[in-house]
Amino acid sequence: MESDATSSALANIRFDVLQPSPLLIVISGPSGVGKDAVLNEMKARLLPFHFVVTTTSRKPRPGEVEGVDYNFVDLADFESMIANNELIEYALVYQDYKGIPRNQVTRALQSGKDVVMRLDVQGARKIRDLFPEAVLIFLVPADAKEWYQRLIDRKTETPESLKIRIETALGELNQLDLFDYVVVNAHNRLQKAVDDIEAIIKVEHSRTKPRKINI
Numbered sequence: 554m555e556s557d558a559t560s561s562a563l564a565n566i567r568f569d570v571l572q573p574s575p576l577l578i579v580i581s582g583p584s585g586v587g588k589d590a591v592l593n594e595m596k597a598r599l600l601p602f603h604f605v606v607t608t609t610s611r612k613p614r615p616g617e618v619e620g621v622d623y624n625f626v627d628l629a630d631f632e633s634m635i636a637n638n639e640l641i642e643y644a645l646v647y648q649d650y651k652g653i654p655r656n657q658v659t660r661a662l663q664s665g666k667d668v669v670m671r672l673d674v675q676g677a678r679k680i681r682d683l684f685p686e687a688v689l690i691f692l693v694p695a696d697a698k699e700w701y702q703r704l705i706d707r708k709t710e711t712p713e714s715l716k717i718r719i720e721t722a723l724g725e726l727n728q729l730d731l732f733d734y735v736v737v738n739a740h741n742r743l744q745k746a747v748d749d750i751e752a753i754i755k756v757e758h759s760r761t762k763p764r765k766i767n768i
């Protein structure tokens with residue numbers, strides 16, 4: 554049984570120093586690298602994150618689900634969302650509008666959940682400007698050949714849209730310094746890529762200077 558002096562000293566020692574706050578996590582990278590596949594695997598693992606469903610004027614691809622992959626709207630509706638300042642960020646991505654609904658992200662962060670969004674590199678740059686404390690992760694394939702094959706095998710691109718995506722990727726790779734982490738999503742190694750992302754998020758919650766997102 555400790556003495557009174559010891560117990561009063563112990564009463565002043567507070568080890569509850571870890572004050573994690575919800576992270577804003579951006580997963581970015583060139584078209585076809587596996588951002589959607591990574592997010593789907595994270596969802597399949599029932600990780601306690603809010604996955605932002607962004608809004609697009611692009612037409613749904615076969616298999617894409619409204620409210621899951623995107624909120625699909627027509628161009629006029631997207632333009633009124635811009636006019637009504639409903640989007641934290643928006644961009645013309647491969648000739649289609651894409652944007653992040655402000656209220657969805659605000660609500661998610663206020664709920665205390667880590668918020669995950671997948672954006673193209675220009676979107677990641679805007680999030681960096683708006684929220685310097687966001688965690689930006691750049692996904693890469695093992696090599697260009699594997700990446701090109703993945704885009705082809707996905708069967709979602711016309712020759713023109715494929716050309717746009719390849720031209721865009723070069724410029725995106727030159728912006729790597731914008732990101733905090735690079736994760737390799739190698740052929741048939743999706744599980745490892747998601748393990749790496751989980752590890753990054755875990756470590757980010759152990760920082761002595763937590764990343765505070767002011768939204």
Ligand SMILES: Nc1nc2c(ncn2[C@@H]2O[C@H](COP(=O)(O)OP(=O)(O)O)[C@@H](O)[C@H]2O)c(=O)[nH]1
Pocket residue numbers: 582583584585588607608611642643644646647649651652653671672673674675676677718
């Ligand atoms: N800037 C920005 N990019 C977005 C948003 N939503 C999705 N994206 C990105 O837009 C790009 C185009 O997406 P998509 O049309 O599905 O083509 P994919 O990348 O070839 O699958 C992808 O890099 C997405 O991560 C958004 O709200 N803002």
Ligand SMILES: Nc1ncnc2c1ncn2[C@@H]1O[C@H](COP(=O)(O)OP(=O)(O)O)[C@@H](O)[C@H]1O
Pocket residue numbers: 582583584585586587588589590591703704706707738739740741742743
């Ligand atoms: N690690 C991987 N190994 C093999 N194929 C993959 C891997 N990750 C993703 N893919 C496939 O590559 C294609 C592009 O992935 P997708 O998630 O659509 O990329 P993005 O969302 O970055 O455009 C899809 O057909 C997907 O199933």
